[in-house]
Amino acid sequence: MSRKPYIREIPKTSxxxxxxxxxxxxxxxxxxxxxxxxxxLLVVALKRLSQGPEAFxxxxxxxxxxxxxxxxxxxLVAAVYHSTSWFNVTPQAMPIQRGEEFVPGKMIVGAHYAxxxxxxxxxxxxxx
Amino acid sequence: xxxxxxQLEVLRYNPETDSEPRFQTYxxxxxxxxxxLDALNYVKDNLDTTVSxxxxxxxxxxxxxGMMINGEPKLACKAFIHEYPDKIRVEPMMHFPIERDLVxxxxxxxxxxxxxKPYLIPKEDKPVSAGEFKQSPAxxxxxxxxxxxxxxxxxxxxxxxxxxxxxxxxxxxISMAHRYxxxxxxxxxxxxxxxxxxxxxxWECSFVGACxxxxxxxxxxxxxxxQVKVASTVDWYKxxxxxxGKK
Numbered sequence: 263m264s265r266k267p268y269i270r271e272i273p274k275t276s277x278x279x280x281x282x283x284x285x286x287x288x289x290x291x292x293x294x295x296x297x298x299x300x301x302x303l304l305v306v307a308l309k310r311l312s313q314g315p316e317a318f319x320x321x322x323x324x325x326x327x328x329x330x331x332x333x334x335x336x337x338l339v340a341a342v343y344h345s346t347s348w349f350n351v352t353p354q355a356m357p358i359q360r361g362e363e364f365v366p367g368k369m370i371v372g373a374h375y376a377x378x379x380x381x382x383x384x385x386x387x388x389x390x
Numbered sequence: 391x392x393x394x395x396x397q398l399e400v401l402r403y404n405p406e407t408d409s410e411p412r413f414q415t416y417x418x419x420x421x422x423x424x425x426x427l428d429a430l431n432y433v434k435d436n437l438d439t440t441v442s443x444x445x446x447x448x449x450x451x452x453x454x455x456g457m458m459i460n461g462e463p464k465l466a467c468k469a470f471i472h473e474y475p476d477k478i479r480v481e482p483m484m485h486f487p488i489e490r491d492l493v494x495x496x497x498x499x500x501x502x503x504x505x506x507k508p509y510l511i512p513k514e515d516k517p518v519s520a521g522e523f524k525q526s527p528a529x530x531x532x533x534x535x536x537x538x539x540x541x542x543x544x545x546x547x548x549x550x551x552x553x554x555x556x557x558x559x560x561x562x563x564i565s566m567a568h569r570y571x572x573x574x575x576x577x578x579x580x581x582x583x584x585x586x587x588x589x590x591x592x593w594e595c596s597f598v599g600a601c602x603x604x605x606x607x608x609x610x611x612x613x614x615x616x617q618v619k620v621a622s623t624v625d626w627y628k629x630x631x632x633x634x635g636k637k
Contacts, residue, residue, distance in 0.1 A: 266405035267487035267495045272553040280461070284550055287598040351599065354613030355620065362528045 290347045296340035299333075349374040392422045396471060398429050400441060401481040403488050411488060413479070414438075420471045426478060427455050427466035430492075443492035450606055453542030456483050457492050463547035463604045483547035485556075499543050502559050505585050506567035511578025529574040536569030536614060538607040545601035545611050551594055558594040559586060561601035561611035568614040571621075587622040595619070 278284040310321035324330055352374055353367030398418050403411035416437050418429045427445055434441050445455040448467045455466040458481040460474065471478070486494035512523065545561035552558045567582045586592055595615045602612040 264405075265489070267489055268403050268405070268408075268411060269487045270411075270484070272485070272550075274554065277550055277553065281600070283600050283603060284598065287550075287596075287600075291596075351597065351612075351616075354599075354602070354610055355616035357613065357617070359528070359532060362531050364531075 286347075290344060293340035293344040296337045297344060300337045300341075303333075345378065349378070394420050394422065394471070395476070396420050396429065396474070397477045398426075398433060399477065399479040400430075400433070400492065401479075401488075402441070402491050404440075405490055422472050424471045425467050426457075426459055426464070426469040426471065426474075426480060429471060429478070430466060430480070441492075442490045451540060453540035456542045456544045456547065457481065458484055458547065463544040465542060465544070465606045468606055483543060485547055485549070485553040486543070494543075496543065498556070499541075499546060499560070499562070502563045503541065503566065506559070506563050506582050507578055508563075508566040508570065510570060510573065510576055511581065512575060513577030523575040525574055532574075533569045533572035535609055536565050536572075539566060539569075539609050539611075540607055542606060544604050544606060548600035548604040550598055550600065551596055555590075555594055557590040559588075559591045561595075561615065564592055564595075564618055565609065565611040565614040568618050571618075583622070583625070586618060587625070592618045592622060 278288045307318075307321060310317045325334070349371055353370045356370065358365040358370065396418050398416045399413045400416065401411050402408075402414045416433045418432050418437075420429055420432075425448075427448060430441065430443055430445075434443075443455065443457070443466070445467065446452040447454070450465050450468045453465070456463060457466055458464075458479075459466065459469050460479055461481075463483060466480070480492060482488045482492045482494045486496065486498075489495050539562055541562060543562065546552050549558075549561055552560050564586050567586045570576045571579045571582060592615050595612075597612060597616060599612045602610045605611065
């Protein structure tokens with residue numbers, strides 16, 4: 263008997279609609295675009311700053327407009343989702359073994375949140 | 391014992407007569423305690439002897455009866471009927487070619503699995519008379535979970551990356567390489583790195599995490615792959631930035 267295996271094609275552009283877990287993964291990946299766009303925005307800010315106070319003020323005013331605020335809010339949401347989704351998987355990537363036991367995953371995740379909170383507070387105080 | 395009728399939709403494919411797969415539905419009187427494998431056995435014994443599927447132990451040890459059950463990679467012997475609606479759809483594991491009905495072609499996995507040298511390569515040769523290779527409980531704990539892998543391939547059926555890039559070495563093979571690399575008695579890491587640290591190796595993984603979510607033995611292949619990435623990155627820095635640090 264000859265073999266004739268049947269191969270099911272995976273749709274290259276819509277495969278992630280098949281499973282909620284794939285959608286969650288894609289959501290995490292898509293948030294990177296916002297992080298990338300915000301990084302470019304920071305580079306633009308530096309450029310404007312180098313062009314003098316007036317140029318920088320114009321940049322800030324544009325950022326305070328509705329589109330600027332909307333973009334910053336969307337980026338904030340994306341950044342929070344991106345960060346938390348990575349924090350939550352850190353125990354898998356960085357398990358810590360003490361003797362015969364592993365440090366509970368919650369402690370590793372919690373440590374990340376704690377450092378995040380401290381760094382955020384420092385940045386906030388520096389901004390005030 | 392309560393009985394319930396379910397509609398079992400089975401993907402059928404006969405390579406001798408079919409050009410593509412089709413679904414065939416069977417009405418199966420199920421007992422509440424049954425698993426999907428029992429329902430398939432009922433079909434085979436009473437309704438249609440031509441249905442093909444793999445199974446052996448019926449207790450989630452042999453890893454033979456992996457299939458898609460309502461779209462989710464599962465062992466048919468571990469999928470209880472009472473957890474499903476009246477219509478249950480069974481298909482062969484995704485990302486593998488279909489040999490016939492629910493039977494998939496496993497050669498690709500077997501070749502990849504063998505390529506990572508999934509066995510102990512002792513650090514030092516010593517005669518049997520010199521005694522055993524000793525290992526502490528803490529050293530055992532480092533890799534114990536990976537020894538629970540039963541090679542059922544559900545992680546491959548769950549991994550979208552394997553579906554999109556068939557060259558990807560995949561979760562179980564890399565996890566097993568990691569298992570031996572973590573073993574205090576083993577000295578074969580350099581030999582395995584050539585395969586697992588390649589582009590088709592661990593770097594094809596984008597950490598979807600589906601492999602660990604579907605693993606019936608609660609192994610964490612996704613975790614193993616990330617740990618391999620970290621170790622391989624450390625290797626790269628050691629080699630390029632600290633040539634004096636090389637072994």
